[in-house]
Amino acid sequence: MKKSIILFLFSMLLLMLIPMHTHAASHQTKIILDGQELVLPNDVEVVNVRSNIMIPIRVVAENLKFNVKWNQKTQNVNIEQASTAISLTVGKDQATVQNNTVQLNIAPQMIKNTVVVPLRFVSEEMGLRVGWNNKDKIVTLTSNNGSQPASPSHGNDAATNLVHDITYANNQLVVSLDREVAPVISTLKNPERIIVDFPSTNFGNMGQVPSGGSMGRLDVNEFPSVTDIRYSLFKNDPPQVRIVIELNNISSVNYTQQTIAGKFILDLSMANEPAPAPATPVNSGKKIVVIDPGHGGSDPGTISYTKQPEKHFALALGLKVQALLENEPDIELMMTRETDVYPTRPERVKLANDLNADVFVSIHGNSVPAAPQISGTETYYYQRESSKALATLIHKNLIDALGFNDRGVKNGNYQVIRETTMSAVLLEIGFLSNQIEEEAMMSETNLNKAAQAIVDGIKEYLKL
Structure with a gap:
């Protein structure tokens, strides 16, 4: 009887030890900055909060030679470098960048005595190109002065880009992305359509993300030249986001494209588009x-x-x-x-x-x-x-x-x-x-x- 109890206790001890070791190894995260792995302090890691990848801001900022100040009382982080000034507060979904208010898709949080911020904020406001390898839990960051690092790769996860916002106004389609990507653009007739395909791209933290096979749509009621703007995950492996702009009674359309600060901009010039009449008479020649x-x-x-x-x-x-x-x-x-x-x-x-x-x-x-x-x-x-x-x-x-x-x-x-x-x-x-x-x-x-x-x-x- 005593021998059976000893064997039972020994087996339970093994079961307790082995899963603990496996869990720690499988959740280890890394941050690669300009090709070099950052040394993360104990208990500091990349975390996923409500489908938002969050990274420790102090580790990244200090390795970029930013001056970081933490106010324990106000839970505020100030980050400065030359003429750049950024202010973040734990629990508040608005940040201050150069005295301008910036809306965050999720508020900074204090996790294990470390302030973590959304990866998208680092990309858009600190001028870094970012990548996220979900399979291996690796964040890659590239500063303006750094060379593009070879992203650790397993399957297609390492190359996946994310779309965070799609808007249309003033004949411009604007797509906010994690990093620059060259889309494939094509046109179709009857009706006139422009198709924009983003390779190796999925949907990120958008307000309305279309689920498996469905389509999202923009409100185009204010734009008489546009019948419909729809978007979907056109392919799964590798992922590909497709946006279709369907035009209304347009005989021809020209477009130019550019990428500015993480935003892809498609600027349309359409024939047969009615010109808006001025609200007040204009003095000719002035x-x-x-x-x-x-x-x-x-x-x-x-x-x-x-x-x-x-x-x-x-x-x-x-x-x-x-x-x-x-x-x-x-x-x-x-x-x-x-x-x-x-x-x-x-x-x-x-x-x-x-x-x-x-x-x-x-x-x-x-x-x-x-x-x-x-x-x-x-x-x-x-x-x-x-x-x-x-x-x-x-x-x-x-x-x-x-x-x-x-x-x-x-x-x-x-x-x-x-x-x-x-x-x-x-x-x-x-x-x-x-x-x-x-x-x-x-x-x-x-x-x-x-x-x-x-x-x-x-x-x-x-x-x-």
């Missing part, structure tokens, strides 16, 4: 320019180093631009505001679109209170080449006139430049959070210089 001093009224904008609201700076500069443009015989000017009032962003967009304006310029001051040393001028456009051309000309004139640090011309997803249909730019003249730059921006001399630079850039773009 170019219509809309100047938009940002914020106003109940919306102060950001706060400067000396605690002044951005809206006052934007209006002061906007009124100086107005005074100069009113002297231009070939320009018809419209202001979104001339006093301390707050037109909503949709109202600003509607004003410019209803006027069928040629140029839209939104004026702002930048701010990163957490990093008051950051300075310089940056100019934003949204995707359209015409907007980029306008942004480049105004930006060059501003840099020459003010001599601030050149932070470049950038693609930005701001509503007033995204939803306007003409050449549109958003100007961040300088950093109000920088003591020296705020003083320079608010001086009468520099306000006059900045106004003249904006007007010169507009005239140069319009060839006046």
Whole structure:
């Protein structure tokens, strides 16, 4: 009897030990950064939270030479490197990047005393190309300065890309992806269709993911030239996402494609598309320019180093631009505001679109209170080449006139430049959070210089 009990206890001990060892080995995760495996501290790992791949932000940021600060009381992580400033808070699904609010598909979480963030955030906001090998639990990250690493491969998992969002507006199909991929594009007749196939791609954290064999659809009621936009997982092994754009009474269509900041953009140019009539009569031969001093009224904008609201700076500069443009015989000017009032962003967009304006310029001051040393001028456009051309000309004139640090011309997803249909730019003249730059921006001399630079850039773009 005693011998049987001893054998039973020994067998149970073996059963307890063997599964524990197997479980640990099967769930081991790795992070490969620029071809080198990162050393993860004990209990730090890549985790899957509600189908979202989450990675430890401190390990990645510090290996990229970012300065990481953790506030235990507020549960906040600040990440800084040169002019880059990122702020994340555990439990909050919004982050701050360069003083702009960014929506996260899932909030950062504290797991085993480590803050983990969604892999998509790392891709979009820290400028990394990412890959996820689900079979072997390996994350590959490639920085702008690093060479593309050879992704550990088993089957097709290592090469699988993910689609996170599909939108259509202003004759543009925009697909948000984990990393850049070259789709295969084809057309069909009767009816006219454009087919976009993304190889080795599956659906990621989308709001509506079509299940096995079914199709998802975009709402196209506002687009008379489009009958239907549908998407599906066209193949399983390897995975392939297909998007079909079915056009309405279009005899022919041309398209251009580009990839910007993880977004694939298909820009359509369609024949027989009805042109929208302007809402108000336009003075023949004159170019219509809309100047938009940002914020106003109940919306102060950001706060400067000396605690002044951005809206006052934007209006002061906007009124100086107005005074100069009113002297231009070939320009018809419209202001979104001339006093301390707050037109909503949709109202600003509607004003410019209803006027069928040629140029839209939104004026702002930048701010990163957490990093008051950051300075310089940056100019934003949204995707359209015409907007980029306008942004480049105004930006060059501003840099020459003010001599601030050149932070470049950038693609930005701001509503007033995204939803306007003409050449549109958003100007961040300088950093109000920088003591020296705020003083320079608010001086009468520099306000006059900045106004003249904006007007010169507009005239140069319009060839006046």
